[in-house]
Amino acid sequence: MAAGEVLRSFSQLFFPETCAGCAGKLTSSENFICSDCISSLSILTPEERLAEYKGRYETDKLIDAIYPLFGMMKDSAEIEIIHRVKYRNKQRMAVFLGRRHAEEIIDYYDCDILTPVPLHKLKKLERGYNQSELISRGISEVSGIPVVNALTKTKYTETQTHKSGFERRKNIYNTFVLSKGVSVEGKSVVLVDDVLTTGSTVSECARVLKENGASKVTVATLALTL
């Protein structure tokens, strides 16, 4: 056993890590999520991703493809995992899941940059981190695609969770700009976020990127609400 592993086992004896999906105890070979939960994640097939894309985004011409890793239904283990990534300071887990994303899906590897959906600076201060940046970092570690913070959120908006599709679009309209000193002219951009719900946020980000000359905008997320 290497020194690092000894230390890790030792710390787990006193501070056992629990699974983000089922809250069960993790073994020393498991990271963040137990192997049972990992195998029960409903990883979407390429056909399922394409069908969801066609049903949701094909007509608006802003988003060219979507790559959610898994589908997320009400009261599922996936919901708990995403909730932890977002609100419970599980920063290493966000990077870990980003790596899983890039190991599982390689379709977007020919793009130029990864751009996290930004948080307003006050919201980032409140939360302490932007989960989309951490997921991007994980994807970048595996795929080698650079992370560029190409977008800035200029307005603080209330949480979108309880709003209708129309209200979400209205709420988010004109709240993103291209970051100072960044050019996306002719670039193929992958927008990275944690969850794809109605897509109003990523559509608005895509609009700004395309207006500034991006040739292609695809979306990579951990989850897709089904």
Ligand SMILES: [Zn+2]
């Ligand atoms: Zn579990």
